[in-house]
Amino acid sequence: LVCGDVGFGKTEVAMRAAFIAAHGGKQVALLVPTTLLAQQHYESLRDRFAQWPVRIEVISRFKTAKEQNAILEDAAQGKIDILVGTHKLLQPSVKFANLGLIIVDEEHRFGVKHKEALKKMRANLDVMTMTATPIPRTLNMSLAGMRDISIIATPPSKRLAVKTFVRESSNAIRKEAILRELLRGGQVFYLHNEIKSIFSTAEQISQLVPEAKVIVAHGQMRERELEKVMSDFYHQRFNVLVCTTIVETGIDIPTANTIIIDRADHFGLAQLHQLRGRVGRSHHQAYAYLLAPPVKGMTKDAVKRLEAIQEADTLGAGFTLASHDLEIRGAGELLGDEQSGHIQTVGYSMFMDMLNRAIKAIKKGEIPNLDQPLDVLSEINLHIPAVIPETYIPDPQTRLILYKRVASAQTTDELDELKIEFIDRFGTLPQPFINLFEVTTIKLLAQTIGARKIDISDKGGRIEFNTPPLIDPMKLIKLIQTRMTEFKLRGSDTLGIIKHFKSAEEKLEWLKALMLELAP
Structure with a gap:
């Protein structure tokens, strides 16, 4: 998985990979989501490898059936x-003599069925997926180590971030945005995603801005017509293109540096990010205007998406947005058909634990041991508030994410890093949140000594150990003998604690010291 932001040169990486594979005598399939993009990749590949004995073809609806069969x-x-094409390449009728590499561009535009069809083509194929905003399931698989992930984080030199404005829809803004771009000799994408009203919208724009030469493009046009419109716009015969999301992926027009998106609240995160990436592909400052109705008229999720896209306007924000997406929509099923959504079944974390353990073992070249018990988390009850207060972080979604991150920490160092990050993001930690960190630290220490359960109130309590215990029994006996006023053995696996604590802090410090003393 290559995750590089819009316009960061993923296509360049793909070209080089394709060239190496073709050079090694293998065939390459380049899979893209739209006809326009297929055509564009085909042209750039052909120009790029004109000097080399590499035969490149494209299958798209711009070709006749006879040409396609040949x-x-x-x-x-x-x-x-090298064969470029849309998902037509996945049909059973398409056969390759010696396929070695499949490159999937804009991975987030393909469904699971398409991706599974890819895998069936040949098991020992190399697959390279490229995307600016990976789908939650793909991102999750990469982060879990089932796929390798590379992030292209450096923008091309002189590239500026696209300035993003979310505004309430109005003619004044439309006019100002279009005029500003035309006055500096640039071109404008005006995105209107309803075919039935697209021509009337184009008409309105011509009246609003008489200087503009307006042209329309949408997916239901005849192939030749669409091809002509795009090439006219590319060669600057027109300067405003009123279009549907057909321009979403990969269209590369360096002189177009303003995009206006009508009803931006109707689009997904990845879509908005892709569309914004259609501009700002040279060294000029580019602008994206997301026009939406007043906040009252939008769904909660739409408002959240627009906030996320406005915040993430630095270069290379695609990965950040994908992680937001993973948090908002969940990771989907690894083996099923869902690409997003929280799996509500019991045992999902258990399944992920088993999966991670199996992946680790296989990476080391071992056979996963299925009989080995999974790590049992210690149960800890210290009768003190250890929560993230609502007054500190009002949004329940964010609180849940933070709880999950604290609970997932494997070492005390990780906890310290999280603490620094949260203070940086949200300000000084309140006491209950500090307690949560302390309790989690104790939980990690408890696992090292094999404590199954710790239950301690202000007047004492008990620690239960796993059998067989992880600690040296002699250490325990010595501890009880030297501090008889504090400890007492109850049964073979429980240590009773007879001690009064004046405060939560005292209890936490005392317990941490005890854990470190008993640690093997």
């Missing part, structure tokens, strides 16, 4: 080195 036959005989 291409497919050549591919099956191994005469074609």
Whole structure:
């Protein structure tokens, strides 16, 4: 998985990978979500490798059926080195003689069925997926180590971040935005995602800004017509393109540096981010205007998405947005068809634990041991408030995410890093939140000494150990003998604590010291 932001040169990485594979005598399939993008990749590949004996073809609706069949036959005989196409490439009728690499561009536009069809084509294929905002399931698989992930974080030199404005829809803003771009000799994308009213919208813009040369593009146009419109716009015969989301992926027009998105609240995060990436592809400052109705008229999630996209307007924000998406929508099923959504079944974390353990073992070249018990978390009850107060973080979604992150920490160092991050993000930690960190630290220490359960109130309590215990029994006996006023053995696996604590802080410090003393 190559996760690089819009316009950061993922296509360049793909070209080089394709070239290496073709050079090694393998065939390459380049899979893209839209016809326009297929055409564009085909042209850039052809220009790039004009000097080399590499045969490149494209399958898209711009070709006649006869041309397509001829291409497919050549591919099956191994005469074609690089084949570009939409999901047509996944149909059973498409055969390759010696396929070595599949490159999937804009991974977030394909469904699970498409991706599974890919895997069926050949088990020992190399698959490279490229995207600015990976789908939650893919991101989760990468972070879990089932796929490798590379992040392209450095923008091309002289590239500026797109300035993003979320505004209430009005003609004044439309006019100002279009005029500002035309006055500096640039071009404008005006995104209107309803085909039935797209021509009337184009008409309105012509009246609003008489200087503009307006042209319309949408997905239901005839192939030749669409091809002509795009090439006219590319060659600057027109300067305002009123279009649907057909321009979303990969269209590369360096002189277009303003995009206006109508009804931005109707789009998903990845979509908005992709659309914003259609501009600002050269060294000019680019602008994205997201026009939405007043806040009252939008759903809660839509408001959240617009906030996220406005905040993430630095270069390279795609990965940040994808992580937001993973948090807002959940990770989906690894083996099923869902690409997002929280799995509500019991045992999901258990399944992830088993999966992570199996992945680790296989990476080391071992066979996963299925009989080995999973780590049992220690149960800790210290009768003190250890929570994230609502007054500190009002949004329940954010609180849940923070709880999960604290609970997932594996070492005290990780906890310290989280503490620093939270203070940086939200300000000084309140006492109950500090207690949560302390209790989690004790939980980690409890696992090292094999404590199954710790229950301590202000007047004492008990620590139960696993059998067999992880600590040296002699240490325990010595402890009881030297501090008889504080400890008492109850049964074979429980240590009774007879001690009064004046405050929560005293109890936490005392317990931490005890754990460190008993640690093997």
